[in-house]
Amino acid sequence: MANPFYSGTVAVIGLGYIGLPTAVVLASRGVRVIGVDLNPVTVERVGRGEIPFFEPDLATSLSGAVALGNISATMETPVADAYIIAVPTPITPDEQADMSAVFAAAAALAPQLRPGAIVVLESTSPPGTTEELSRTLAAARPDLTFPDDVNDSPDIYIAHCPERVLPGRLMVELVENNRVIGGLTPECAERAAEIYRVFCRGEIQLSDATSAEMAKLAENSYRDVNIAYANELSMICDKLGLDVWEIVKMANHHPRVNILQPGPGVGGHCIAVDPWFLVGVAPEEAVLIRTARMVNDGKPLHVVQQIRKSAGRFREPVVACLGLSYKANVDDIRESPAVEIVAALAEQEPATTILVSDPMLSRLPASLASFPNLTLVKTQDAIAAADIVALLVDHNQFRTLSRKLLEGKVVLDTRGIWR
Numbered sequence: 001m002a003n004p005f006y007s008g009t010v011a012v013i014g015l016g017y018i019g020l021p022t023a024v025v026l027a028s029r030g031v032r033v034i035g036v037d038l039n040p041v042t043v044e045r046v047g048r049g050e051i052p053f054f055e056p057d058l059a060t061s062l063s064g065a066v067a068l069g070n071i072s073a074t075m076e077t078p079v080a081d082a083y084i085i086a087v088p089t090p091i092t093p094d095e096q097a098d099m100s101a102v103f104a105a106a107a108a109l110a111p112q113l114r115p116g117a118i119v120v121l122e123s124t125s126p127p128g129t130t131e132e133l134s135r136t137l138a139a140a141r142p143d144l145t146f147p148d149d150v151n152d153s154p155d156i157y158i159a160h161c162p163e164r165v166l167p168g169r170l171m172v173e174l175v176e177n178n179r180v181i182g183g184l185t186p187e188c189a190e191r192a193a194e195i196y197r198v199f200c201r202g203e204i205q206l207s208d209a210t211s212a213e214m215a216k217l218a219e220n221s222y223r224d225v226n227i228a229y230a231n232e233l234s235m236i237c238d239k240l241g242l243d244v245w246e247i248v249k250m251a252n253h254h255p256r257v258n259i260l261q262p263g264p265g266v267g268g269h270c271i272a273v274d275p276w277f278l279v280g281v282a283p284e285e286a287v288l289i290r291t292a293r294m295v296n297d298g299k300p301l302h303v304v305q306q307i308r309k310s311a312g313r314f315r316e317p318v319v320a321c322l323g324l325s326y327k328a329n330v331d332d333i334r335e336s337p338a339v340e341i342v343a344a345l346a347e348q349e350p351a352t353t354i355l356v357s358d359p360m361l362s363r364l365p366a367s368l369a370s371f372p373n374l375t376l377v378k379t380q381d382a383i384a385a386a387d388i389v390a391l392l393v394d395h396n397q398f399r400t401l402s403r404k405l406l407e408g409k410v411v412l413d414t415r416g417i418w419r
């Protein structure tokens with residue numbers, strides 16, 4: 001049955017952690033969805049109703065949507081009534097926003113645009129990107145009118161709708177979270193909102209595109225700055241021989257203080273990346289934001305130094321590193337501080353045996369596979385053989401480990417879960 005809110009066809013470009021769940025929630029509510037991805041394996045798997053990565057409840061929703069006949073996958077951008085662009089926006093090695101995937105997606109969809117089409121940029125982007133996207137599409141399609149040319153009723157409607165879901169709870173948060181939709185004109189925002197009303201039960205706040213881009217970056221930079229404060233405190237406490245977890249707990253008894261929990265660093269595709277977009281557009285003003293990034297980026301090396309200091313006490317040290325993903329209970333290792341810690345340790349301590357364990361991963365990431373002193377083993381085996389146990393990710397399986405297994409080991413708990 002067609003959806004009563006939106007009856008058009010939606011092409012979702014980029015079938016990753018954001019695009020695929022979005023495609024699936026739309027399709028399972030009766031919208032005809034065509035998923036587009038450059039990766040042939042992803043396209044093949046999604047077409048068969050198989051998830052290309054783990055996310056709770058995604059597998060059942062995808063196979064349901066495929067069974068309904070509402071979703072298909074292709075490598076070629078089709079003609080559609082609406083396009084949602086959810087491709088990666090990483091940073092380059094010199095910390096600049098890499099928007100090449102967004103503009104490659106735009107180049108592929110430009111020839112398919114028909115009057116009345118809606119283009120929504122979901123990828124997290126520096127302020128001004130949606131306007132640039134519109135200019136790029138306009139240059140490719142001089143036969144069509146765009147929001148820049150005519151304020152009312154252009155041929156193509158363009159908006160930015162940033163995503164704020166939490167991996168591990170994607171399928172719930174996609175539906176429940178509030179959304180910001182920024183249009184290049186108010187009508188663009190309203191047209192885009194029609195698509196999101198299909199599945200979004202949260203409040204949909206309409207705005208302009210550049211403010212929506214800025215709001216998303218403000219959210220993630222806020223998180224980064226606050227985590228940096230906790231991480232900096234943890235390094236000060238390490239220097240003074242104090243228990244940071246105890247200090248944070250006491251400080252948080254103040255009615256107006258809420259310090260976050262420190263960790264081994266900040267990873268993932270968002271918080272570790274997006275603040276750089278603000279530094280890029282306002283390098284002189286974004287002093288605190290840049291500093292916070294550097295504090296969080298420095299934390300993995302601090303952890304490496306702590307492990308090496310402990311390893312120095314053993315003749316042939318064996319270190320168990322528990323967890324590789326960038327956060328608990330996901331298999332996503334992008335920008336993971338745990339991977340950085342393990343790689344630096346393997347490189348700096350070639351004589352140390354490093355046993356890695358992560359229940360979410362079945363093999364070592366390529367960046368770790370070639371170290372001769374590093375092996376992926378079962379958690380119990382890693383701990384049993386280790387002199388030092390470094391807890392890097394707070395997966396549920398690690399939280400519930402019997403503390404007896406840790407007796408007699410040097411324990412470095414970067415997440416504070418075994419206190």
Ligand SMILES: NC(=O)c1ccc[n+]([C@@H]2O[C@H](COP(=O)([O-])OP(=O)(O)OC[C@H]3O[C@@H](n4cnc5c(N)ncnc54)[C@H](O)[C@@H]3O)[C@@H](O)[C@H]2O)c1
Pocket residue numbers: 013014015016017018019036037038039042086087088089101102104105122123124125163164165166167269270
């Ligand atoms: N993952 C998150 O938790 C999260 C949360 C909020 C916002 N975001 C933002 O959403 C965007 C997408 O992130 P993601 O985590 O889904 O990325 P991802 O890497 O998981 O998926 C992106 C997909 O896009 C495909 N792709 C790349 N270029 C393409 C192109 N030109 N045409 C078609 N497909 C292409 C890739 O093959 C991949 O499958 C990013 O801007 C990210 O910052 C992500």
